[in-house]
Amino acid sequence: MRTHFIRRSYYLLTLLAACVCISTSAVAQTxxxxxxxxxxxxxxxxxxxxxxxxxxxxxxxxxxxxxxxxxxxxxxxxxxxxxxxxxxxxxxxxxxxxxxxxxxxxxxxxxxxxxxxxxxxxxxxxxxxxxxxxxxxxxxxxxxxxxxx
Ligand code: HEM
The missing domain is CATH 1.10.490.10 (Globins)
Known part of the structure; x- marks a missing residue:
């Protein structure tokens, strides 16, 4: 159960980082x-x-x-x-x-x-x-x- 939670949190964090990365690069590009x-x-x-x-x-x-x-x-x-x-x-x-x-x-x-x-x-x-x-x-x-x- 705990492992599952950690794995899920890790997955969500990676997803969040990817979103932030994509949105800042979209702003930086003109x-x-x-x-x-x-x-x-x-x-x-x-x-x-x-x-x-x-x-x-x-x-x-x-x-x-x-x-x-x-x-x-x-x-x-x-x-x-x-x-x-x-x-x-x-x-x-x-x-x-x-x-x-x-x-x-x-x-x-x-x-x-x-x-x-x-x-x-x-x-x-x-x-x-x-x-x-x-x-x-x-x-x-x-x-x-x-x-x-
Ligand atoms: C950022 C600076 C400048 C740019 C981008 C620029 C751009 C141009 C362009 C595109 C033409 C037309 C060329 C053609 O007829 O095929 C031209 C012509 C001309 N430029 Fe400039 N120019 C600049 C600076 C100057 C300065 C400082 C002077 C004089 C004080 C000057 C005097 C002239 C004159 C007298 C013509 C007409 C030439 C003719 O009658 O055939 N230009 N320029």
């Missing part, structure tokens, strides 16, 4: 498109880009670089790119970052200014900083190919 979803999907991202570009054009630290730019194309390209890097279902179809910024002599300060403008646009769209920081972190590796000065 979907690969979590940032994309948190940005509001394709609609949310294109709205953010729509707010971002006027901020860039009003920013005297960087706006001179965009004086001859086709802003409509840039909006489309950025939307695709942000969608892809945030884990969404898009495929960026534009130039690679080295090619796109060749000969522009982009500085680290300009790169940071543009990232700051993007943060402002996301804030305007009520994206929590925990999410906007993730998008900016995903763009950070592009600093090397973009900055040439």
């Amino acid at each position: 979907a690969p498109d979590a940032v994309y979803q948190d940005l509001g999907g394709k609609t949310g991202i294109s709205k953010i880009v729509g707010d971002f570009l006027p901020i860039v054009l009003a920013d005297t630290r960087i706006n001179a670089a965009f004086k001859d730019t086709d802003m409509e194309r840039l909006a489309l390209m950025l939307t695709e790119q942000f969608c892809e890097v945030s884990g969404g279902p898009c495929k960026y179809s534009g130039k690679n970052m080295t090619e796109a910024h060749k000969g522009m002599n982009v500085t680290n300060a300009q790169f940071n200014a543009l990232a700051e403008d993007l943060q402002i646009a996301m804030e305007k769209n009520n994206i929590p900083s925990s999410v906007s920081n993730k998008l900016v972190a995903k763009l950070a590796p592009m600093q090397r190919p973009i900055v040439s000065k």
Whole structure:
């Protein structure tokens, strides 16, 4: 009788441990498109880009670089790119970052200014900083190919 009780308790304890383990691993795992979803999907991202570009054009630290730019194309390209890097279902179809910024002599300060403008646009769209920081972190590796000065 006692052995039976001990064996049963052991069985229940193992079961409980397995349940705790499964539930914590489910919490720890995040979907690969979590940032994309948190940005509001394709609609949310294109709205953010729509707010971002006027901020860039009003920013005297960087706006001179965009004086001859086709802003409509840039909006489309950025939307695709942000969608892809945030884990969404898009495929960026534009130039690679080295090619796109060749000969522009982009500085680290300009790169940071543009990232700051993007943060402002996301804030305007009520994206929590925990999410906007993730998008900016995903763009950070592009600093090397973009900055040439
Ligand atoms: C996180 C940083 C940046 C990202 C993710 C980014 C991304 C892009 C993308 C996706 C394009 C479109 C390429 C294409 O048309 O195929 C582009 C173009 C362009 N970028 Fe950036 N960029 C960044 C920083 C900068 C900075 C700091 C500047 C200058 C201050 C800059 C100036 C430009 C200009 C002027 C174009 C248009 C080039 C053209 O007219 O062909 N970008 N960028």
